[in-house]
Amino acid sequence: MRQRRKHNLDAELERCKRFLLEPAPASSENALIAVTEKAYIDGAEIFKNDKQISLEIGCGKGAFAVEFCxxxxxRNLIAVERNAKIVVSALITADAANPDNLMILHSPCEVLPRYFRPGSIREIFLNFSTPLPNSPCTRQRLTHPRFLQIYNEMLMPGGRIYFKTDSGDFFAYSLEQMKDFGxxxxxxxxDLYKSDLIADNIQTEYERRFVNMGLPIxxxxxxxxV
Ligand SMILES: C[S@@+](CC[C@H](N)C(=O)[O-])C[C@H]1O[C@@H](n2cnc3c(N)ncnc32)[C@H](O)[C@@H]1O
Incomplete structure (x- = not known):
């Protein structure tokens, strides 16, 4: 039974793998070493065009990514996700929609400077990143200054971060960190759903859940x- 399930998963992956970015593997699992050895992704080669690249970090199952594309x-979108099982779900979502401007990268955010040249990214989407409310985890928040440093380096001048959350505390923390960083x-x-920004909003999987619970976004x- 388990053998058949594995066979089905392998077949599914084979069908979807045209959406998986497979840059050169690092010589070590240590993030610091991986980042030092650059393996820059060539957008023109991958997408066969010179459109600007946007990133979604922590893309989950890929609903936002396919609708954005x-x-x-x-624009070209590279959707980044660190959890291997969730990457498979995102690949299946991509396969069903079949966009020609989406690729999925299995990587933790920490390692992104290995793959993206400084100043090469148009915008970054952080959709419902885990809020991690307890202070020992603050360093893991995707708006901690160590991540803002990575975004700042990858973004082109005037490039933007689009951040959404259901957590008031995480929102306040992130706003302060972004201002302090410059x-x-x-x-x-x-309350996004009561603002004019809602007109262009793309609802994510987590967002749908929170909105259905009546929570503000x-x-x-x-x-x-610049
Ligand atoms: C709460 S889920 C939100 C998923 C999706 N963005 C949505 O709004 O439905 C957060 C996602 O970010 C991923 N994630 C968390 N930390 C990450 C990191 N350091 N690098 C890459 N992905 C990360 C998790 O694996 C998870 O899939």
């Missing part, structure tokens, strides 16, 4: 200074 044929805060909303748009 459908609405924005003028990002310009273009917008900050404590917080949003920040922050810009790297």
């Amino acid at each position: 459908r609405r924005n044929p003028d 990002f310009e805060i273009v917008r900050s909303e404590t 917080y949003m920040i748009i922050a810009q790297k200074k």
Whole structure:
């Protein structure tokens, strides 16, 4: 039974693997070493065009990614996810929608400077990143200054971070960190669904759950200074 399940999963992966980015493996699992040895992704080679690249970090099962690609044929999106099982779900979502401007990268956020040249990314989407409320985990939050440093380096001048969360505490923390780091805060909303930004909103899997529970959605748009 287990053998058949594995066989089915392998067949599924084979069918979807055209959406999986497979950059050169690092010589070590140590993130610091992996980042030092660069293996820059060549967007023009992968997408066969020179459109700008956007990143979604922590893409989950890929609903936002495929809808973003459908609405924005003028951009390429690389959706990043660190959990291998969830990457498989995102690949299956991509396969069903079959966009030509989406690729999925199995990587922790920490290692992204290995793959992306400084100043090469147009925008970064952080959709419902885990809020990690307890202080020992603060360093793991995707808006901790060590991650803002990575985003700042990868973004082109004027490039933006789009951040959404259901957590008021995580929103307040992230707003403070982005301001302190030197990002310009273009917008900050404590109830996205009552703001004009809702017109262009793409609902994610987690977002749908929170909205159905009646929770407000917080949003920040922050810009790297030119
Ligand atoms: C709460 S889920 C949100 C999923 C999706 N963005 C959504 O809104 O439905 C957070 C996702 O981020 C991923 N994640 C957390 N930390 C990460 C990291 N350091 N690098 C890459 N992905 C990460 C998790 O594996 C998980 O799939």
